[in-house]
Amino acid sequence: MKKVLLATTALVMMAGVANAEVSLGGSARMGMDYDESRASDKIRAAYRTRINLTGSAETDSGLSFSATIRLQDATTTATTNAIGVTVSGAFGSLTFGSSSSAAELAVGDIAGVGYGIIGSEGTTSINDATLIVYTYTAGSLSVIASAGQLGTDDFSLGGSYSANGLTVAAGYEDNGTSKATSASVAYAMGDTTVKAVWMDNEEIAGGDNQIGASVAHKMGAISMAAYYQTTDTAAADDVDYGVGAAYDLGGGAAIKGGFASTDGNTTADLGMTFSF
Amino acid sequence: MKKVLLATTALVMMAGVANAEVSLGGSARMGMDYDESRASDKIRAAYRTRINLTGSAETDSGLSFSATIRLQDATTTATTNAIGVTVSGAFGSLTFGSSSSAAELAVGDIAGVGYGIIGSEGTTSINDATLIVYTYTAGSLSVIASAGQLGTDDFSLGGSYSANGLTVAAGYEDNGTSKATSASVAYAMGDTTVKAVWMDNEEIAGGDNQIGASVAHKMGAISMAAYYQTTDTAAADDVDYGVGAAYDLGGGAAIKGGFASTDGNTTADLGMTFSF
Amino acid sequence: MKKVLLATTALVMMAGVANAEVSLGGSARMGMDYDESRASDKIRAAYRTRINLTGSAETDSGLSFSATIRLQDATTTATTNAIGVTVSGAFGSLTFGSSSSAAELAVGDIAGVGYGIIGSEGTTSINDATLIVYTYTAGSLSVIASAGQLGTDDFSLGGSYSANGLTVAAGYEDNGTSKATSASVAYAMGDTTVKAVWMDNEEIAGGDNQIGASVAHKMGAISMAAYYQTTDTAAADDVDYGVGAAYDLGGGAAIKGGFASTDGNTTADLGMTFSF
Numbered sequence: 110m111k112k113v114l115l116a117t118t119a120l121v122m123m124a125g126v127a128n129a130e131v132s133l134g135g136s137a138r139m140g141m142d143y144d145e146s147r148a149s150d151k152i153r154a155a156y157r158t159r160i161n162l163t164g165s166a167e168t169d170s171g172l173s174f175s176a177t178i179r180l181q182d183a184t185t186t187a188t189t190n191a192i193g194v195t196v197s198g199a200f201g202s203l204t205f206g207s208s209s210s211a212a213e214l215a216v217g218d219i220a221g222v223g224y225g226i227i228g229s230e231g232t233t234s235i236n237d238a239t240l241i242v243y244t245y246t247a248g249s250l251s252v253i254a255s256a257g258q259l260g261t262d263d264f265s266l267g268g269s270y271s272a273n274g275l276t277v278a279a280g281y282e283d284n285g286t287s288k289a290t291s292a293s294v295a296y297a298m299g300d301t302t303v304k305a306v307w308m309d310n311e312e313i314a315g316g317d318n319q320i321g322a323s324v325a326h327k328m329g330a331i332s333m334a335a336y337y338q339t340t341d342t343a344a345a346d347d348v349d350y351g352v353g354a355a356y357d358l359g360g361g362a363a364i365k366g367g368f369a370s371t372d373g374n375t376t377a378d379l380g381m382t383f384s385f
Numbered sequence: 386m387k388k389v390l391l392a393t394t395a396l397v398m399m400a401g402v403a404n405a406e407v408s409l410g411g412s413a414r415m416g417m418d419y420d421e422s423r424a425s426d427k428i429r430a431a432y433r434t435r436i437n438l439t440g441s442a443e444t445d446s447g448l449s450f451s452a453t454i455r456l457q458d459a460t461t462t463a464t465t466n467a468i469g470v471t472v473s474g475a476f477g478s479l480t481f482g483s484s485s486s487a488a489e490l491a492v493g494d495i496a497g498v499g500y501g502i503i504g505s506e507g508t509t510s511i512n513d514a515t516l517i518v519y520t521y522t523a524g525s526l527s528v529i530a531s532a533g534q535l536g537t538d539d540f541s542l543g544g545s546y547s548a549n550g551l552t553v554a555a556g557y558e559d560n561g562t563s564k565a566t567s568a569s570v571a572y573a574m575g576d577t578t579v580k581a582v583w584m585d586n587e588e589i590a591g592g593d594n595q596i597g598a599s600v601a602h603k604m605g606a607i608s609m610a611a612y613y614q615t616t617d618t619a620a621a622d623d624v625d626y627g628v629g630a631a632y633d634l635g636g637g638a639a640i641k642g643g644f645a646s647t648d649g650n651t652t653a654d655l656g657m658t659f660s661f
Numbered sequence: 662m663k664k665v666l667l668a669t670t671a672l673v674m675m676a677g678v679a680n681a682e683v684s685l686g687g688s689a690r691m692g693m694d695y696d697e698s699r700a701s702d703k704i705r706a707a708y709r710t711r712i713n714l715t716g717s718a719e720t721d722s723g724l725s726f727s728a729t730i731r732l733q734d735a736t737t738t739a740t741t742n743a744i745g746v747t748v749s750g751a752f753g754s755l756t757f758g759s760s761s762s763a764a765e766l767a768v769g770d771i772a773g774v775g776y777g778i779i780g781s782e783g784t785t786s787i788n789d790a791t792l793i794v795y796t797y798t799a800g801s802l803s804v805i806a807s808a809g810q811l812g813t814d815d816f817s818l819g820g821s822y823s824a825n826g827l828t829v830a831a832g833y834e835d836n837g838t839s840k841a842t843s844a845s846v847a848y849a850m851g852d853t854t855v856k857a858v859w860m861d862n863e864e865i866a867g868g869d870n871q872i873g874a875s876v877a878h879k880m881g882a883i884s885m886a887a888y889y890q891t892t893d894t895a896a897a898d899d900v901d902y903g904v905g906a907a908y909d910l911g912g913g914a915a916i917k918g919g920f921a922s923t924d925g926n927t928t929a930d931l932g933m934t935f936s937f
Contacts, residue, residue: 359721
């Protein structure tokens with residue numbers, strides 16, 4: 110293969126076409142993962158490449174459009190994913206595409222661990238087919254609303270506010286048969302970030318509470334994270350926890366590894382990641 | 386995602402490799418569509434992104450090669466499409482790929498309406514699997530021949546001639562069991578273009594005539610189009626018509642909408658489109 | 662489609678992001694092929710486009726990462742292929758991806774013929790699902806080891822050494838139930854290259870030997886190649902042979918054609934290829 114080498118963020122513009130472009134970027138990882146629940150081959154080699162192709166345009170009045178197609182190539186399957194189309198301007202940002210719900214987007218997850226994000230960290234959404242997302246940001250305040258296809262009942266609201274390192278967020282989801290309410294608090298103190306997430310979810314059998322917390326800390330090239338999360342069910346309380354570490358290799362690459370226990374099942378991974 | 390921003394039409398060349406390149410471009414749209422024939426959810430949100438990757442090369446003697454792969458990401462499915470490979474030179478242009486028939490390419494469609502092209506405007510091809518297309522252009526005259534895979538019966542001829550704003554075209558299709566003949570006349574007067582298309586198609590049950598006409602007009606940033614088309618069948622005459630408008634936002638983006646009636650079924654859409 | 666024309670090997674870099682990039686390149690072909698074994702349509706038109714998207718990054722300490730996704734568009738199908746992720750440095754090169762076995766990589770094939778590589782030239786691997794490949798190169802010596810997914814039995818070793826135009830290589834494959842040993846010798850004398858490949862393969866029914874030889878010669882813009890190969894089986898000795906020629910059109914394009922006989926079945930092709 111002959112090569113077209115394009116430094117990311119390189120900007121090549123010609124007079125008259127300054128407002129239409131295609132950008133390329135992505136990430137890849139390779140490593141090993143362990144899953145106690147697999148009948149055999151508990152340790153496996155794995156890799157994944159994602160390349161995003163994003164077309165964008167800007168109108169004379171300053172309205173911005175973008176559309177992304179994601180190519181994904183993983184150990185067992187290669188897929189082309191529907192990321193969606195976005196228009197944004199002073200009115201905010203409107204996306205038609207495959208997305209998390211407004212509540213998930215606002216409340217976010219606690220810190221994940223592992224080179225491929227193992228274990229279970231974050232709340233359980235009840236909006237499985239979000240198609241439309243509207244976001245309005247005014248300074249430190251973000252308000253998000255989302256819905257499934259018109260005619261379906263998926264609907265969600267989320268909001269977040271940040272000040273002095275503290276971010277508080279809340280979310281609401283409804284899918285026509287059940288509802289979920291969620292909230293999170295995150296606080297960044299220098300190189301340390303702590304976050305707690307809570308959800309009251311009518312769809313979790315026999316119970317309805319998820320609560321989790323994480324701490325992430327950075328020391329030079331080394332980053333560490335740990336999380337703990339419980340989910341109440343009728344039978345028992347599920348307990349999930351994990352710890353992970355990353356070493357920054359520079360140039361967008363890192364070595365990452367993690368260990369997680371999800372309702373008693375142990376997973377672990379170790380590998381290299383890079384973005385481009 | 387880090388970004389490689391590439392202004393479309395930007396040309397980056399290095400000595401010695403001036404004749405081999407990859408180009409990226411595409412279009413996207415997002416909006417709403419209405420279809421009276423849907424049992425439920427007659428109004429839906431929809432989007433589609435298409436990104437074309439085209440590799441090209443030019444030989445020392447001036448022969449040009451190009452090959453295109455199209456990535457498509459729509460509301461429900463993401464696909465990678467077979468566009469084909471083309472060689473062109475003084476002899477004309479020869480494409481192996483997934484294409485419309487020569488007749489369709491020459492005769493063309495009447496004006497379409499809507500942000501996603503709704504309704505039914507244009508003739509019905511009987512060549513469903515065109516693989517090979519040859520085009521020769523000499524000034525205002527274009528001659529096109531197409532065929533399906535060798536050993537199949539799909540074959541088509543088309544030709545068009547343009548002068549002083551007037552374009553006349555004719556086409557012939559044969560698929561081994563039936564034949565179709567078509568013709569079109571288009572006339573552009575300043576910002577107004579009128580076009581009429583006629584087809585005699587042995588495959589249309591109980592009848593064999595399609596005739597349609599359209600008018601498209603441009604006033605500054607606003608474009609409007611309307612079409613009317615009838616298809617004779619044994620049972621009845623199908624009547625299709627539609628009207629649409631577009632507002633150019635600059636930078637390759639537009640707001641477009643349309644209303645169409647196809648054999649009594651009403652469809653409509655409204656959305657934004659952009660190219661990059 | 663608007664065009665982003667990027668000369669291959671063009672290098673656009675900005676300070677601070679010099680070590681992360683996406684490269685595009687590929688190849689395409691169009692032509693005709695003949696296969697005596699087809700019940701009908703022995704002659705067919707065919708085309709294929711391949712575009713590779715490769716993301717890469719380099720760490721501060723000089724470790725290189727790359728990841729490739731390949732888009733392929735052929736006469737009947739379009740696919741996205743899993744090529745894999747590679748990390749390389751002073752320690753050598755480690756790839757997780759879809760690959761040939763170490764033995765195949767080291768021993769290589771005898772010269773192929775045809776614009777689409779017809780016939781049968783090269784040995785038969787018994788490692789069908791190679792996932793991990795490690796390569797270490799020191800001057801003229803290359804050592805390669807490969808394995809399937811952890812927990813499977815696919816394993817292979819290969820090595821090659823080149824000096825004064827002579828390349829010798831050997832390989833070993835094991836899949837848990839059978840083994841194969843292979844070797845090759847190649848010698849380049851100016852514009853002529855001769856190569857012989859031998860394999861002892863326990864999986865070939867009733868026999869276990871493959872032996873083949875090829876000669877390739879270049880005269881100005883014209884290249885020619887021929888090969889002869891036998892495979893012992895219990896029933897009979899399969900004999901495969903082929904001859905081919907190519908004419909370099911410059912700019913990365915060529916006209917190529919070939920004729921091959923594979924165990925008595927005749928195939929032939931003729932077409933154009935180009936890379937970009």
